[in-house]
Amino acid sequence: MSDPLVNVMFDAASLSMGKNLQNFAPFVDPEMSVAMQQVALLLKDTAVANTWSAFQNPTGQLAISIEGVVVSPYEADLTASVPYSDRLEYGFNAVD
Numbered sequence: 001m002s003d004p005l006v007n008v009m010f011d012a013a014s015l016s017m018g019k020n021l022q023n024f025a026p027f028v029d030p031e032m033s034v035a036m037q038q039v040a041l042l043l044k045d046t047a048v049a050n051t052w053s054a055f056q057n058p059t060g061q062l063a064i065s066i067e068g069v070v071v072s073p074y075e076a077d078l079t080a081s082v083p084y085s086d087r088l089e090y091g092f093n094a095v096d
Helices: 012-019 024-054 061-065 085-090
Strands: 006-009 066-072 075-080
Touching: 006 024, 024 061, 024 066, 024 075, 061 066, 061 085
Parallel strands: none
Antiparallel strands: 006 075, 066 075
16 A cells, blocks of 8 residues: 555644643543544545546546545544555656
């Protein structure tokens, strides 16, 4: 699998300030996990909808390969398992 198409996470400065609080992780991690699951689902749904509206003659193969993956309570990735996803998203200007 290639690098994620999108990576969403909380910035390091905010996390380091929070970790200075006593018992930060046990209190916040469960809530952040739920939030990141919702973010991953929203990213996935938006990306799938975009494949049907932005690309000419979509077949659906890209749309069904898109997944929102929760990496940690503070980070989520958007991935696509088809090899041509980067080319569709970012264009092409080189030799394979």
